[in-house]
Amino acid sequence: MPQSQKSETLAQKNSGLVSNLPASIHPDSQLATTSTLLESGKALFAAGKLTEAARVWQQAAVSYSEQGNSLGQARSLNYLSLAYLNLGEWEKAQRTISQSLNLLQIESLLEKETGILAEGLNIQGNIQLALGQTAIALDxxxxxxxxxxxxxDITGKLGSQINQARALQHLGNYRRSQKLLEQALAQLQSQTDAATKATGLRMLGVALQAVGDLAQSRELLEQSLAITQQLEGQNPIFGRDTSATLLSLGNTLAALQETKTALKRYQQAATVATNSLTRTQALLNQLNLLVKTQQWQEAQTLLPQIQSNLLSLSPSRASVYAQVNFAANLMKMEVGERKTRETRETRETRETREIFIISNSQFPIPNSQFPIPNSQFPIPNSQFSIPNSQFPIPNSQFSILNSQSIAKLLAKAVQEARTLQDPHAEAYALGQLGHLYELTTQWQEAKELTEQAIVIARKIK
Incomplete structure (x- = not known):
């Protein structure tokens, strides 16, 4: 795979890079040291440790500059700007990518240099779109x-074409966007390399899913799945692609409201997943769909497996999002099950009352000398605290254990996000924690946490 294609994969799907950093770096030369830094940054980025990745890529850029290696410096700056982009540091991202592109602005570029220029332009387009400069991003x-x-670089070209389609959609030009995606598909269908074709079909399937063309999204994802399953039979390394395609196909089927088939695809994705994160994402998507369709008993059976998988994840943006996703679904389950219970109890009470009235209408009920006791006993304050957290214990309109376990989970997610110095993840986790306190009618705590989340989100923007 060309190096530019690898970089595009990094930008588009944030997967497929080395997942484990070396325990120590003992290079034989300065060049080897810098090259190792570059790869270490990729591993950190793939693991969701964006701040650490940015630090390593900054070191790589400085090292390449000291060596007079402008090509290596430009590639390091490309990656560094991508980290800044994902951290929401738009100005740093823009400044860094401009520096990279300036190093490559010469009249005659070699193939390798052009590949680095292509990935830099692709990243610059994403930054411009994030800044609201949609027409410029399109160009x-x-x-x-x-x-x-x-x-x-076919995969790189496809990714940038999909990005063009995104920009056209933002500009309201849906017809041109659709036409561009159709052209990309026509070019892809003639592709002879099976792995490239499978990846391209999945990318297009996900893009069509985003624009609401669910029928064609399903068709392309099923084509991609058939190819990756064949490839996996020849080489187990393609199991990663199979699980990713199954996950995307499940999402499209869920959007088509084909719940049973979508759940089956999520189950398959979890089964064949080659890493804990993909397995956890598949299980969470399955849980989300079960909760959405109010299949409470089936949802309950998934909880222990998800909890076990969450414990196996190392701290990263993805792990924070997974914990918050799980907590959000637990809240929905608690609220949904309570409403179902109350509806059933109301119906049963009404039916019992009607039977009682019909059966005993000839017998008057004597006035009672004894007042009916108040059954709404207050729940005593819990002796259990949320470890390492400044957040108060929620009141329980939920069960007391559920509200505390959800609060602990979200407090842990907030702490991880802060340790990672990831404001996106921190705002997301704080917002959900505020929602928990809102559900337990602790208005002041809910207000304070929600305001914290909004302040962080505004700083990012």
């Missing part, structure tokens, strides 16, 4: 597409 992605095409 940038057109340049990226041409650069990828000139070096024969």
């Amino acid at each position: 940038t992605w057109k340049q990226a597409t041409s650069a990828y095409e000139s070096v024969g």
Whole structure:
């Protein structure tokens, strides 16, 4: 796979890179040291440790600069700007990618240099879109597409075409967007390399899912799945692609409201997943669909497996999001099950009352000398505290154990996000923790946490 294709994969799907950093780095030369830094940054980025990845790539960029290696410096700056982009540090991202592109702005570029230029332009387009510069981003992605095409990077070209389609959608030009995706598909169908074709079909399937063309999304994802399953039979390494495709196909089927089939695909994705994160994502998507369709008993059976998988995840943005996703579903389950219970109890009470009235209407009920006791006993304050947290214990309109376990989970997610210095993840976790206190009618705590989340989110924007 060309290096530019690897970089595009990093930008598009944040997977497929080395997952474990070396315990120590003992290179034989300065060049080897810098190259190892670059790869270590990729591993950190793939693990969701964005701040650490940025630090390592900054070191790599400085080292390449000291060596006079402008090509290596430009690639390091590309990756560094991608980390800043994901951290929401738009100005740093823009400044860094401009520095990279300036290093490559010469009249005649070699193939390797053009590949780095293509990935830089692709990242710059994402930054411009994030800044609301949609028309400029569209032009940038057109340049990226041409650069990828000139070096024969099919996957990179497809990714930049999909990005162009995104920009056109933002600009309200849905017809042009659809036409561009159709052209990309036509080019892809003639692709002879099975792995490239499978990846491209999945990328297009996900893109079509996003624009609401669910029928074609399903068709392309099923084509991709058939190819990856064949490849997996020849080489187990393709199991990663199989699980990713099953997960995307499950999402499309869920959007089509084909619940039973979607659940089956999620189950398959969890079974064949080659890492804990993908397995956890598949289980969480399954749980989310079960909760959405109010299949409470089936949802309950998944909880121990999800909890076990969450414990196996190392701290990262993805693990924080997984914990918050799980907590959100637990809250929905608690509320949904309570409503179902109350509805059933109300119906049963009404039916019992009607039977009682019919059966005993000839017998008057004597006035009671004894008042009816108040059955709404207050729940005593719990002696259990949330470890390592400044957050108060929620009141329980939920069961007391559920509210505390959800609060502990979210408090842990907030702490992990802060340790990772990831404001996106921190705002997300704080917002859900505020929602928990809202559900337990602790208005002041809910207000304070929600305001904290909003302040962080505004700083990112």
